[in-house]
Amino acid sequence: MPDLEVRPYEKLVFVYDHLMSHVNYKLWTNYIYKLSKPYVSSNDKVLELAGGNGMFSNIFLKFYPNILVTDKSFEMLSSGKNKLRKVCCEMPYIPFKNKFDLIYCTFDSINYLTNKKDLLKLFKEVYNILSKNGIFTFDVSLERNSLKYVAVPLRTGRRKNIRYKHLSLYNKNSRIHKNIFEIRFKGKIYKEIHRQKIYPLEAYFDLLEKAKLLAVACYESFSFENAKPTSQRAQFIIKKINNAVI
Numbered sequence: 001m002p003d004l005e006v007r008p009y010e011k012l013v014f015v016y017d018h019l020m021s022h023v024n025y026k027l028w029t030n031y032i033y034k035l036s037k038p039y040v041s042s043n044d045k046v047l048e049l050a051g052g053n054g055m056f057s058n059i060f061l062k063f064y065p066n067i068l069v070t071d072k073s074f075e076m077l078s079s080g081k082n083k084l085r086k087v088c089c090e091m092p093y094i095p096f097k098n099k100f101d102l103i104y105c106t107f108d109s110i111n112y113l114t115n116k117k118d119l120l121k122l123f124k125e126v127y128n129i130l131s132k133n134g135i136f137t138f139d140v141s142l143e144r145n146s147l148k149y150v151a152v153p154l155r156t157g158r159r160k161n162i163r164y165k166h167l168s169l170y171n172k173n174s175r176i177h178k179n180i181f182e183i184r185f186k187g188k189i190y191k192e193i194h195r196q197k198i199y200p201l202e203a204y205f206d207l208l209e210k211a212k213l214l215a216v217a218c219y220e221s222f223s224f225e226n227a228k229p230t231s232q233r234a235q236f237i238i239k240k241i242n243n244a245v246i
């Protein structure tokens with residue numbers, strides 16, 4: 001039976017919670033809260049980029065009740081059983097003029113921007129909508145993480161009557177990590193190809209500077225230790241250059 005190729009997350013949305021069942025969102029939201037607390041007050045305006053089905057923000061609401069969630073995928077945004085405020089949009093084309101005090105983007109979503117032009121455009125958009133003393137925090141997946149995943153490239157899973165296969169491929173030359181999903185249900189096989197760019201850690205610092213943003217910290221994810229180019233993941237905390245205390 002031929003595969004039907006569909007857009008990223010169009011069908012994966014049905015098994016996304018299952019795929020993410022190893023992720024402890026409670027610990028994760030606590031970590032991002034600890035990072036943001038010194039800079040942000042509870043009633044401040046908060047924006048999530050690439051928030052998916054809102055799983056993270058639905059828990060994060062207890063710290064910051066004024067959250068607006070965005071994502072490119074309408075399917076993901078509309079699938080969450082929550083009362084979050086949501087807007088469907090692409091990260092580099094944020095359709096708001098008002099300012100936010102905290103902007104965040106989690107779980108390798110930034111890596112979906114596969115060229116530097118889009119990444120720079122995103123950073124410039126963030127500069128425009130970040131309040132004077134606000135912060136932008138995001139995590140990135142680094143090469144060590146890709147190499148770890150391709151060591152066991154094929155994973156399979158099942159949620160109710162939906163079966164899925166997940167193949168992970170990494171090209172060291174192009175630094176493109178491909179996640180290929182095959183999702184089988186109702187007698188059909190759907191295929192999604194997710195492409196993510198694994199930029200070297202330094203590339204983020206260069207582009208941030210071009211957008212007049214400064215990394216006030218860059219930690220190994222889930223810690224308060226400085227990230228290294230050989231880390232698996234890094235967590236950035238960004239301010240506008242004019243307001244950063246250097």
Ligand SMILES: C[S@@+](CC[C@H](N)C(=O)[O-])C[C@H]1O[C@@H](n2cnc3c(N)ncnc32)[C@H](O)[C@@H]1O
Nearest residue numbers: 050051052071072073076090091106107109112
């Ligand atoms: C791995 S999921 C993470 C979702 C959510 N942050 C979480 O932690 O559960 C990546 C998300 O990025 C979104 N995404 C990918 N490219 C995007 C873009 N250019 N603009 C906005 N969202 C994007 C996808 O639709 C997907 O929901």
